[in-house]
Amino acid sequence: MSQKAQQLADQVFQAYDTQQPIPFLNPEADVDEVLGYQTQDALIDKLKAHNHTEVAGYKVSMTSAETQAYANTHEPAYGTLLKTVLKEDSATVQLDKLFAPLIEPELVFVITEDLPAEPSIDDVLNNSQLAPAIEVPDARYEDWFPNFTLGDLLADNTATGLVVVGESVAQLDYETLGNVTMSLKYNGEKIKTGVASEVLGNPVKAVQWLSQKLASHGKALKKGDVISSGTFIPPIKAEQGTYTVDYQGVGSVTVTFE
Numbered sequence: 025m026s027q028k029a030q031q032l033a034d035q036v037f038q039a040y041d042t043q044q045p046i047p048f049l050n051p052e053a054d055v056d057e058v059l060g061y062q063t064q065d066a067l068i069d070k071l072k073a074h075n076h077t078e079v080a081g082y083k084v085s086m087t088s089a090e091t092q093a094y095a096n097t098h099e100p101a102y103g104t105l106l107k108t109v110l111k112e113d114s115a116t117v118q119l120d121k122l123f124a125p126l127i128e129p130e131l132v133f134v135i136t137e138d139l140p141a142e143p144s145i146d147d148v149l150n151n152s153q154l155a156p157a158i159e160v161p162d163a164r165y166e167d168w169f170p171n172f173t174l175g176d177l178l179a180d181n182t183a184t185g186l187v188v189v190g191e192s193v194a195q196l197d198y199e200t201l202g203n204v205t206m207s208l209k210y211n212g213e214k215i216k217t218g219v220a221s222e223v224l225g226n227p228v229k230a231v232q233w234l235s236q237k238l239a240s241h242g243k244a245l246k247k248g249d250v251i252s253s254g255t256f257i258p259p260i261k262a263e264q265g266t267y268t269v270d271y272q273g274v275g276s277v278t279v280t281f282e
Contacts (some may be wrong), residue, residue: 025066029059033066036180039164040071045123048165050173060178061241067181068104080107080250081135082238083159084230085182087223087254095174100224102234103182105250113190116280117160125162125185125262125281126169128255129206129218129269131227132157132189135249139231141239148231149195156190156277158269159252161259169259187252190277200273202226206256209268218256227253 032049039046049055055063072078083103086092092099111117119125137151162185163169165176169183177183196204201220208216224230230253235245245251262281270276 026059026062029062029066032059032063032179033070036063036067036164037070037074041074045164045166045168048172048176049179050176055173055175055179057174057178060175063179064104064181067179068106071106075106075108077106077108079104080110081105082234082249083182083184083187083252084234084254085161085177087230090258091255094170095172095177097174100230100233100254101174101178101182102237103184105184105187105252109184109186110250111186111188111279113188113277114280115188116282117186119262119264119281122160122162122185123164124168125160126259127208127262127267128159128161128259129208129216129257130157130159130252130255131155131204131220131271131274132187133227133231133251133253134192135245135247135251137247139235139245141235141244143232143235145198145228145232148228149198152195152231153192154195154201154274155192156269156271156275157252158188158267158277158279159255160186160188160262160279162186187250188277188279189250190275193274196273198226198228201228204274205272207270208257210263211265216257216260220256222256223254230254
């Protein structure tokens with residue numbers, strides 16, 4: 025771990041600790057992808073120690089051309105999920121405990137057996153369950169969305185806030201999974217719809233990409249890991265009130281912000 029990564033992680037951790045957002049690290053810190061992931065690793069070590077928690081899994085970000093364009097990149101990015109960021113269905117979240125949270129409807133994969141570095145579609149489908157989820161991205165930077173660079177995003181653990189996860193169900197077949205539709209309601213009123221194929225054509229591809237990317241960093245997807253696989257729609261700002269997402273054939277999940 026480079027000294028620079030440790031120093032940058034200290035800056036981001038300070039924002040977590042004080043609940044005060046910081047300016048972007050770039051362009052001054054010149055954080056590229058390599059330094060960004062190194063900083064993320066250093067930050068996760070600090071958060072694990074501070075919160076007395078462990079890694080629960082990963083999230084895949086920027087799974088559409090639109091979101092990749094924000095960060096001027098050609099592939100997704102991953103963040104590390106700690107057990108403390110996972111919330112159960114119907115969770116109530118205090119908005120003043122977050123910075124500038126967003127709402128992203130996502131499907132979660134729960135890995136049931138260790139995956140190889142380059143898993144096939146069948147490897148993913150045969151060794152996972154599915155769960156409805158709402159990701160709540162949140163970053164420690166001032167005026168962060170959509171103004172971040174890739175390095176900034178990676179250094180702040182890819183804007184990991186919370187992930188609200190519903191009940192797991194049996195995995196679907198590949199075609200059915202790609203065609204899962206979702207309906208997002210805010211205080212009971214439908215505001216957005218989307219389809220799973222918005223996630224790299226099929227959310228399975230997000231898990232395949234993640235496994236390969238982790239392997240390049242000396243990591244692997246293990247039994248029990250929770251993977252938030254990518255949003256069905258461009259993110260929207262989280263407001264006070266209740267959000268419910270219904271996923272066809274998978275189930276629903278709800279979160280309330282106070």
